[in-house]
Amino acid sequence: MIKIVAIYGSPRMKGNTALLLKQAVKGAREAGAHVEEIFLRNLKISPCLEIYGCKTTGRCVIQDDFQKVQNLLLASDGIMLASPIFFYTVSAHTKIFMDRCQSLWVKKYWIDQVQFGKWEPKRKGLFISAGATKGKKLFEGPLLTVRFFLDVLDAELWRTLLYRGLDFEGDILKHPEYLTEAFEAGQALARTLAHQENLMTTFLRLIFMVGVISPLTIENSFGIKVNRMIFSCPAKSFERDSILLRKSSMTEGCWIRSSRQVHWI
């Protein structure tokens, strides 16, 4: 099942970005995803103390609620982040949380020595934001911040929903079309991730069907030469695929199944 983490970055529990993200969560759930909701304002997360305790392991050494959120993020396929615009960037709750992800930056670029820009996205991110004013550059700062935050999670910025002219709590309710857009974005994210997962599974199946069948000629205990096909499966789930091979009568013999290998003798 597709796993998505939804991060509420506003101090308002029923503010504009929170209501938008709620809709996106609803959409993603309706499309079959499992969504974990994280309300940053309810968590105890220290700012990054810049002590680089993460230098050897890539894990932040500060023991607080960040650890739980980090585990959820690393196990996720998609991330939905909502933050209001505060002084042309994300909210303090959001920024404190992002800064703690510096440990993941250390892991990626110092420990694993990944080259900048040379990585394949594993996750997709949706960013939702709202600001009171209508300036052209309103979202420029947060967009840069969000892109580099998602980078450490090997996530690409898949879509943004950015709304101007929303100030007071409940302003968003005057724009049901924005809420519908958020619902549809959540739905689309879950569907896109599911589609991607299906493609990957098909690809892996193909690899396993063609790549790891090793024919061997061996002598059995009666001294008779027989053909043996070894189909190696790294995961039990692929054993089902191996059954398909039974239909092809490549040689005479019978199947013997062990936990991770299927032998044709």
Ligand SMILES: Cc1cc2nc3c(=O)[nH]c(=O)nc-3n(C[C@H](O)[C@H](O)[C@H](O)COP(=O)(O)O)c2cc1C
């Ligand atoms: C501390 C603070 C800073 C803000 N800075 C900006 C700003 O730079 N530009 C802007 O357009 N709105 C700014 N706003 C307004 C919020 O972005 C706006 O009210 C938004 O709709 C709040 O979203 P929320 O209800 O999800 O928290 C600020 C509000 C606060 C409380």
